[in-house]
Amino acid sequence: MKKRWRKRRPSVLPEIAAENPTALAVQTEYPEAIVDAKVASDGLVLYISPLLLTPVCRLLKEQGFERLTAVTAVDWWPRSPRFEVVYFLHSIKNNVRTRVIVRLKENESVESMCAIWRSANWYEREVFDLFGIEFRNHPNPERIMMPADWEGHPLRKDYPIHGFKYSYQDE
């Protein structure tokens, strides 16, 4: 696996993110990891390759991002790659926020961040529950919002707003 990344050309940071210290740190340590980057109104947005998510997050925690504020996902169905998993990081000391985004295809799983930030636990369970994205090595991979025997994942775009069970057309 590792060899395949090495063969890829290292990505070049877009100009707008090139002066950001966080982006630079990730770029120098893991040049293959950054797929794309931009600077939004709330801070840096880094698109990371899913295979290198764990080392990049470890590096970001060392860089001062001691808080993982939240984890969520966005469904871009019917586009491919379908899902975006978004990690919101916050550094209290530097008063900086960063978003780390991982793009995933359908049925693709991503490594759990629970070993790095414990707050990932419930947020990843929520993403699994509502989007059906699996997190590898999650300590408690169960549904959190919906009942345990619920079918489907409600926040997916192909899940109708009224659910699958009821049809309102006969009434």
Added chain:
Amino acid sequence: MTKEGKKGKATLQIEDAPGAVSAAERSPSGARRMTLNMGPQHPSTHGVLRVVLELDGETITSAKPEIGFLHTGIEKQFEVKKYQQGTPLTDRVDYLSNLTNNLGYALAIEKLLGLEIPPLAQWMRVMLCELSRISSHLTWLGTHALDIGAMSVYFYCFREREEIMKIMEMFSGQRMMTSYIRIGGLALEPPRGWHKVVSKAVEQLAKGIDEYFNLLSKNPIWCNRTKGVGVFPVDLMLDLGVTGPMVRAAGVRIDARKDSPHTSYDKFDFEIPTRTGNDVYARFEVRMEEMRQSVRIVRQALAGMPSGAWQADAPHILLPDREKMKTQMESLIYHFKIVTEGFRVAENSVYQVVESPRGELGFYVVADGTPNPHRVFMRTPSFGNLQALGAMLEGQLIADSIAIMGSMDFVLGDVDR
């Protein structure tokens, strides 16, 4: 030998008796182990939270919170509503401080649209958000004190809260689900005579807050029940995603009003109270001090309220004045367009943080160029705070669990969304 044999027989007989505790159920300390189901209908969980407690005598060995009983799919509903139709949904998330939710959502959409909000609307937003912070903290104080056994505080707090409710009704016509802060400004023009009513209420509140603080801080039962209870390491708290008064009571100064100023909060002079006690009492002190700071902000807002427009100048986003709509063709067209189609937001995403009474409230809005938001994610403070409950309750006494839960101040609508 015979004596020992007899003893063995005797113990056997006791264990066989109905209702007796077998050796396996006993802990090394000799106390009884049991599993206790707390909630979802327990009054001190303030909503529908279920906690499965493993007890060793009176000590909690593990606690497992279970949530989702109030999951209403608000984030899914956002996706089928137009942007302006989302505001009432945000009211129903954290129903004790709905104006803060309105503000977070409105700010996120305004950032996506690049709207400039006139100063009057900004100051009015600050004033009302601080009033709703006081109202939320009063509700917390009353119920928290009631849980621990101080009943009279509850009545006093709800009496003061009623005054704030009346102000909300005066402004928006609604007591709780106000939806007063809308995208682009306020829902309605501030009512006539609001200044007098708010200043009268604030003076009453300022007196009341000190009174309730003395009522509890000089009460020996209250101090015994709260001091040194629920201490939890700060680094673990931050690791678990706790925000708001909980971490400020542990000495960490984070507050979105200062860290990422929005809505002209930088023009107000106020402090972020912190304590280092890190127990239930310190959280009580921090929230009481926050109420005093909110009173200070409201007084400043009353003194320096600017004049001018209460809505942004954006006819394609905001509904026109009724009078204009009936007399001007262009306004009628805009009105028709906004109501039938809504307004479009260019493909972009934003994460907007505001400080709710419970902690960090974040709105992550992804726009895809249509009149409906592609995704609205609410980073609600109660969800992050509640995640620490299991770890916080471990090793505590069961009677203290009520005090600890009360000190977290979660709203289950905010947790389950």
